Amino acid sequence: MQGFALYPFDPPGDIAALRAELRAWLAVNQPQGDIVARANCWASFDADFSRALGAAGYVGMTLPTRYGGGDRHPLERYVVIEELLAAGAPVGAHWIADRQTGPLILRYGSEEQRQRYLPGIAKGELFACIGLSEPGAGSDLAAVRTTARETAEGWRINGQKIWTTGAHFSHIMLALVRTEDGSERNAGLSQLLIDLDTPGITIRPIIDMAGHHDFNEVFFDDVLVPHGALVGTRGQGWQQVTAELGLERSGPERYLSSHALLAALIDAAGADPDPAVAALIGELTAELWTLRQLSMSTAAKLAAGEDPMVEASVVKELGNAFEQDMPRRVQAIVTSGWDDADDLARLLRALLIASPSFSLRGGTREVIRGIIARGLGLR
Amino acid sequence: MSAAREMLCDTARAVFAEAATVGMAPIDNAGFGLLLVPEEQGGFGGDWGDVNAVLQISGVLVPGLPVAALIANASLQPAAAVSLMAGAMGHSLALSIEHVNTRQQFGRPLGKFQAVQQSLAVMACEVRAVEAAAAVLAARLDAVGLDPLAADFEIAAAKLRANRAVGVVTSVAHQVHGAIGFTREYDLSRVTIPLMRWRGEHGNDAYWAQILGRQVAGFGGRGLWEALTAR
Ligand SMILES: Cc1cc2nc3c(=O)[nH]c(=O)nc-3n(C[C@H](O)[C@H](O)[C@H](O)COP(=O)(O)OP(=O)(O)OC[C@H]3O[C@@H](n4cnc5c(N)ncnc54)[C@H](O)[C@@H]3O)c2cc1C
16 A cells, blocks of 8 residues: 555535535425434435435436436535535435445446436435345355346346345345356356335344334345346446445545534533543544545545545544544543433434444444555555 | 655655764755745745655654754644654554565464454554645645644644554554564664654644644534534
């Protein structure tokens, strides 16, 4: 890994105006409900909000206009999503479709798939989920066993996915399946775009430790999907997924999940804070500032067509540690009780409980460190 | 990196290597004191991006010589320290990678053991963070004509971030080196001891955390984000 070279984050257009417009829009349209929904807000699902956001032009921004997108620069989209996350907006419903399924369909999908799915994604109405993990394939994703056999009528799918976030409200799943009989490991895998209302699919909730229904088990029992469900090249699923994960790892959601807590801590501290609180705010701010710059530089590199696999992993590793440790560090100095009803206490409790997932989802800490080590030339 | 800066770095490497044995004279003679002086005043007209690059090299080759003080005034010394630290951290990482790829135990290079790989990944993240902090701080200083007051937020954040990285960087580097890294002969301590020293100079963690924390408390919760995105 070469030394770090800062990529200038230089989106076209008037970025200050873009921020100002979005902030004004949020002031009117962001649901004022429970403050706790602002924590880890890309896991807060609100279909009405997603639709309104889409109508305002803030979903599918980078997709071409002929598919209903905004034809905007990826860094303009970056500005919009960091603003949404910092505001704690409930972006969970359309998050996956906007972040990765849409771009992946544009890149690898057929013309028919693009016309069929992209306009709904850009409207903030068509939601997607990621079908990678299986009971026997977690970190070891190449152990995927769900199969799709090509028949005269189409693909016959059998098997099971697990931990599928949002499968219960999504319209489509982009699944990694084994299409080549007898293939092993990362050979013989393909990506299929599956309409979740197809007969033979059973979706069962898994309730997480916060008591939320976010993820699911998805069973495929002789499910028949058309030939046209194949995305990209048969047998190239592994390469395509690897590209997809690159989109997933370096975004602002990797360090902003706990941002609402930092804002609440600052507000509770007041203009003349206790020295211990001031010190923690200072430390967290220094980390936040650095992470934002690393993430923006990585986004700029991605936008320039490079593949910053290692930088993206550095952002995820440092960002996850930051957002995961913040609740613990805040708890160590504030006097809030576990059951207190004020904003700070409720955000703190919600994020303490949510935080173990931060270094699991999107690739575990150990897997991410392994990628960095490979970049260092150690593997 | 621009061709001009590339040349500047080549010169710095050659001059600092000589200075490592004979002291400041070659650095004075090569005119590094004029790096930030405008061309019309007979200087080199460099910017803080240049200073950042040069100090990263001096932090490795001549950590004990007052190169930063020669180039920049007192109010910019905290920013200069960030560059020195970024350079020394980058070198600690390079030495560590080289060592674990060559030293063998249990019949294979240390770098093939997952525990060692994971430690070095953690260290690399800290190093990249400080390199980024130094680069972003440089861009800010150049955008505000090297006015330390206009870059007060960035100076505080960058020096604090650099200070906080020293612990992980020095401990992982020494851990993976084993006993050889603890000898006077081996190069590692020539960057880790200065790192420990710089962490306490030009503002330790407590100093910058108070300054930054109080500034941010003044912004308010929402104001922090507005300030971050406005700069
Ligand atoms: C909130 C949440 C949402 C998720 N959403 C989705 C989703 O929408 N779609 C989807 O497909 N998946 C999803 N996942 C699943 C996620 O991708 C997996 O949890 C992750 O890949 C790890 O797999 P696992 O849980 O089976 O853990 P395991 O792979 O069993 O790992 C357990 C522990 O062992 C470590 N470990 C494993 N192998 C090694 C090794 N070789 N060396 C060192 N350590 C190792 C891991 O790092 C981890 O710490 C989600 C997970 C969470 C927590």
